[in-house]
Structure formats: C-alpha cells, structure tokens
Amino acid sequence: MDRAMGGAPAVLTGSAVRRWVEKSAKVLAENRAYLTDLDSPIGDADHGNNMDRGYKAVLEKLPESDDIGELLKAVAMALISKVGGAAGPLYGTLFLQASKPLTGVREMDGAALAQFFDDAVAGVKMRGRSDAGMKTMLDTLIPAAEAFRQANGDGDDLAAALRAAVDAAEAGMKATIPMRAQRGRASYLGERSIGHQDPGATSSYLILQALADVVAEAP
Amino acid sequence: MKKLINNAEDVTVEQLQGFGIAHSDIEVQFDPNFVNVVGGAKDRVAIVSGGGSGHEPLHGGYVGMGMLDAACPGQVFTSPTPDQMFAACKAVAGDQGVLQIVKNYTGDVLNFQMAADMLRDDGIDVRNVIIDDDVALKDSLYTAGRRGLGTTVIAEKVCGAASQEGWDLDRIAALCKKVNLYGKSMGMALTSCTTPQKGSPTFDLGEQEMEIGIGIHGEPGIERTAIKSADEITEILANHILEDEAYTRNLSEWNAEKGEWVDVETIDITFEDGDEAIAIVNGMGGTPVSELYTVYHKLAEVAGRHGVKIVRNLVGNYITSLEMAGVSITLVKADDEILRLYDAPVNTPALRWGI
Ligand SMILES: Nc1ncnc2c1ncn2[C@@H]1O[C@H](COP(=O)(O)OP(=O)(O)O)[C@@H](O)[C@H]1O
Ligand SMILES: [Mg+2]
Numbered sequence: 001m002d003r004a005m006g007g008a009p010a011v012l013t014g015s016a017v018r019r020w021v022e023k024s025a026k027v028l029a030e031n032r033a034y035l036t037d038l039d040s041p042i043g044d045a046d047h048g049n050n051m052d053r054g055y056k057a058v059l060e061k062l063p064e065s066d067d068i069g070e071l072l073k074a075v076a077m078a079l080i081s082k083v084g085g086a087a088g089p090l091y092g093t094l095f096l097q098a099s100k101p102l103t104g105v106r107e108m109d110g111a112a113l114a115q116f117f118d119d120a121v122a123g124v125k126m127r128g129r130s131d132a133g134m135k136t137m138l139d140t141l142i143p144a145a146e147a148f149r150q151a152n153g154d155g156d157d158l159a160a161a162l163r164a165a166v167d168a169a170e171a172g173m174k175a176t177i178p179m180r181a182q183r184g185r186a187s188y189l190g191e192r193s194i195g196h197q198d199p200g201a202t203s204s205y206l207i208l209q210a211l212a213d214v215v216a217e218a219p
Numbered sequence: 220m221k222k223l224i225n226n227a228e229d230v231t232v233e234q235l236q237g238f239g240i241a242h243s244d245i246e247v248q249f250d251p252n253f254v255n256v257v258g259g260a261k262d263r264v265a266i267v268s269g270g271g272s273g274h275e276p277l278h279g280g281y282v283g284m285g286m287l288d289a290a291c292p293g294q295v296f297t298s299p300t301p302d303q304m305f306a307a308c309k310a311v312a313g314d315q316g317v318l319q320i321v322k323n324y325t326g327d328v329l330n331f332q333m334a335a336d337m338l339r340d341d342g343i344d345v346r347n348v349i350i351d352d353d354v355a356l357k358d359s360l361y362t363a364g365r366r367g368l369g370t371t372v373i374a375e376k377v378c379g380a381a382s383q384e385g386w387d388l389d390r391i392a393a394l395c396k397k398v399n400l401y402g403k404s405m406g407m408a409l410t411s412c413t414t415p416q417k418g419s420p421t422f423d424l425g426e427q428e429m430e431i432g433i434g435i436h437g438e439p440g441i442e443r444t445a446i447k448s449a450d451e452i453t454e455i456l457a458n459h460i461l462e463d464e465a466y467t468r469n470l471s472e473w474n475a476e477k478g479e480w481v482d483v484e485t486i487d488i489t490f491e492d493g494d495e496a497i498a499i500v501n502g503m504g505g506t507p508v509s510e511l512y513t514v515y516h517k518l519a520e521v522a523g524r525h526g527v528k529i530v531r532n533l534v535g536n537y538i539t540s541l542e543m544a545g546v547s548i549t550l551v552k553a554d555d556e557i558l559r560l561y562d563a564p565v566n567t568p569a570l571r572w573g574i
Binding site: 041049082085 | 251271293294295296297298299300301302324325326329330332333356361362363366414416417421422434436437438439440441
C-alpha cells in the first residue's frame, strides 16, 4: 500500500487486491453457515456454500501477479466455473466487467476505484436484468458505489472513502429486510419474502468490508 | 440429519460414481462433471439439459437413447456451471448442433446462457429453450417468472425422439417451445427437506400444515395452509392447472441478427373441453408411490370434469426434491405429433419403453 503525504494510502496496489481476495475468502468461509441460513427462509439454503466453494477455487487460481486486471479476471473465471447457482454468473460477471479496463493496471487511485464500482454494478444489472429495490446484492452494491464516488469526490482518502462505502453497503443490506423480492428465488415467495435479509446483499457487504479492512490495516 | 452419505462435500461426486458403475452404457465424466451417451449425437441434434442435484432421476436418469444426450448435475439444488455445460455439449454435439433444455430458475438460465455464448464462440450451433410451467406463480413482472417443473421431463422425452427421427435444430427448438406452452404444473409439500450441506430442514412445517405451490429446491411455496385430504389437495392443484389463464411473459432468447439475448413475448395455451393430455403425478421423493395413485385417481376425475382426457400417464418419482414428501401434478396438452414422439422408443435409466 502506497501512502500519500498524510500517511493514508493513496492507491490500491495489486498486492492489496490480492490481500482483499484472500480476506474475502476467509470472511466468506467464516460466514458460510450464516449466509446459508439467510438463504433458507427465502431461498434454497446454498448461498454460503456457493460463495465459500467459489472463493476457495479463487485462492487456488489466483496468479502471482500485480496486474489488477489479470487478478480480477482470474477471480471472475474461478467464480464462474465453481459457484453455479445465480451467484456464480452474477459475481463472475461483476468481476469480469470490472476487470476489463484494468488490464496492465498495477495501481488504482480513488477515481479508478470509483469506476471499478460502477462497472461492477453495471455488470450485475446487465446479467441479472435487475436494479435497486428488488432485494438483491444490488441493494448493497449500488449505494456503496454511490457513497464511494461521493466521498472520493469530496477528497476523502481511500480508507475513508471505503469506510463510507461500507457504511452505505450495510444500510443497503439492512434495507433489503422489509423489501419484497422481485428477482431470484426469493421472488417466488411474494409477500412472504418480506422480513428477511437478502443473502446475496449480505455476501456483497462482507466482500466490501474485506476491502475496507485490507486498506485500513495496510502497514 | 440422517442420510445415506459419507461426507456432505462428496455426495454429488460419489453419487455420480455409483451412477456410472450402475449404468455402463452411459459415461460419467468428472472435472467438469457430466453424464453422456456413448458416442454422442454425431449425425443428429444433441439434446442436453442440467440442473442442481437432488432432483433424481432428473436429469442424469434421462440420458440415453431417445431422450437426453448429456446432462450436467450441479451441487445439491445449485445450478451447474457454464464450463460443465460447455464440456457436456462439446462432448455430444455433432454437426447438427445442440438444444439446451433449461428450467426457469435464475441460476440455471444465467449459467446456460453463458455456456451458450461460449459454444457459439466455439462454432457450435446452439439453441436454448426455457421451460416455465409452474402455474402457482401468476405474475412474471415482479418475480423471476414461473419455475420449470414436470413439463421438463416431457420436453426431454419428446425432443429426444425428434432428434432420433432426424429433425433439424430449429424444428426441435420450436417443438420444445410448443411443449412448454402446452404444459402446466403445480406442486405441494407435506414436509421440507434437508440438504446434506445445511444438515437441517430448509423450512419448518408443522404436523398440521402444508405448503402449496412449491418448486423443486426445498424452497417454501406461495402459501402455507392447514393440511387437507388427498382428494382436496388434488382438486386444488388440478384446478389451478386446468383453469389457468393464458400466461403471457417475456422469455430470453438469442437473436442471431442482433447478436444479443432478447426478450420474446410468449403466451401459453389454456386447456379446453375435448383436449387430450399427458399427465405426470410426481412424487417429491418422500411420498410412497401408493399415495400417488390416490392422487391420480382424483386427477383423472377432475380432468374429466373439465373435458380433458388423460391419454398417457407417469405415476412415480420423476423430478424430486431430495426426501421431501409431497406431490406435483403436470398436464401437457397432447396433439398427434407430441403423442407420437412421446410413444417413440426410449432407453434411459428412468424411462424405458418400446425397445
Ligand atoms: N436477477 C438478479 N440480479 C441480482 N442479484 C440476484 C438476482 N437473482 C438472484 N440474485 C442474488 O443472488 C442471491 C442468491 O444466490 P445463490 O443462493 O447463490 O443462488 P441461487 O438463488 O441460484 O440458489 C440472492 O440473494 C440475490 O442477492
Ligand atoms: Mg440459493
């Protein structure tokens, strides 16, 4: 992690991205049962297992590279080939879409990271034919992307802007509880999907939190 | 949890290994996992399907002469991945291309679409037809749309027969869509089920309760009510099917000219007085076959009352949800073409006749 004059990280390096991926894998493994439990009342009780299986495969496939585009593409391909379900293509497309402009890039500043979040959101929207308010992972990702762009524009450093993004992500995740699902398996339940937190919104929150933690912890 | 398993992580692979040994005329491949007929579909259209495990005999049990050429099993209740589908289609497709029969669940649809994109890039002619026959869901705008249930089995049978007759890919895809428009299903659960990974029931259902309008992934249905008699339950399911209005929705389809997936408005038939139908009374996995005959008895009566004559039937476990107790009913309106193809010889582990 490189540091600006004030001591806060100014850019996200390839090695920080690798640590993000490793931290995500760890957090998703720890939360496997929790995510699967969230997927029981409004789904089919597999989301935690899907994400854990996927990120374990990601760890195996992660190249020894500092090229962020290459790293994120490897994440995408491992998720696409190992997760299955709805989450596999959706998270796979998220990372694939966001990795495209980053080939050969070894450092991302705030503006690049803001673009990364926007591309990630666009990928999920395109693949899932979904948008905010449908009780999906987008209800975490969209407010997080917006909050990050805002904070970065206001001149916050990376760590602070990511903190703002995680706070918005958490609020978005919790906001899925009173929502009626309109996409994915939970939508079959109609009114009965109300009152439960969306599992995909929760895994997205955990992955974003892992990124913020990695940036905050960096020596 | 009490199950005949060794390790929860290994169930799908171990079950596939056993399937391969038991059915030596079918090949089982690992990494990526799929099941295929020996020799593939060289000079005819390949028919391929797939979905989560836990629905056996669907889909692997329908691989064989006159039905599927390959099937991709995912983890329990989890859609398989694009690379599995790609490998399976590559393994069996000859120069006539491949039809993918896809049940309408977000995961299945997205993964099969990605696989279709990969196959097209690889120069393989591919069509992708979605089965969405679950009448329990009325609305497609604010949901992921009707799920794929028992009509899938009939579509696989009929399309497999058409492939044996040498139909071309576009004609088989059109046939598959017709079967989907002609087929309607609805299910109910007396109990939940337990996936090996979770180890406890997916939902809690009291002694005196049932779930109406379930899918096949142990997910709850559209409504929970007090338990009723077999006749009353059959009446509810059959009436929903027989009185279902023409269902209009958009189904995603590849548009070769535009080079993208587009929505195509699609409208179901309704059952009319004088129709003939193929019926499935399907056990969800934990219901004795004897009870299914009680349901069939009532179903024949209710259908008759609507002027619909059941001319073929399957009573048994065809598309299950692990050890869930319950039943789903499928009626597919049968014209001469569908009936002839349905009656054609088939030789698979789970369906076998005419040979
Ligand atoms: N169309 C969609 N757009 C965005 N996210 C979706 C969509 N459908 C499902 N999801 C997300 O996927 C999550 C479910 O993932 P998972 O349980 O792994 O797959 P499945 O539903 O196939 O079992 C949901 O909680 C939701 O956040
Ligand atoms: Mg799920």
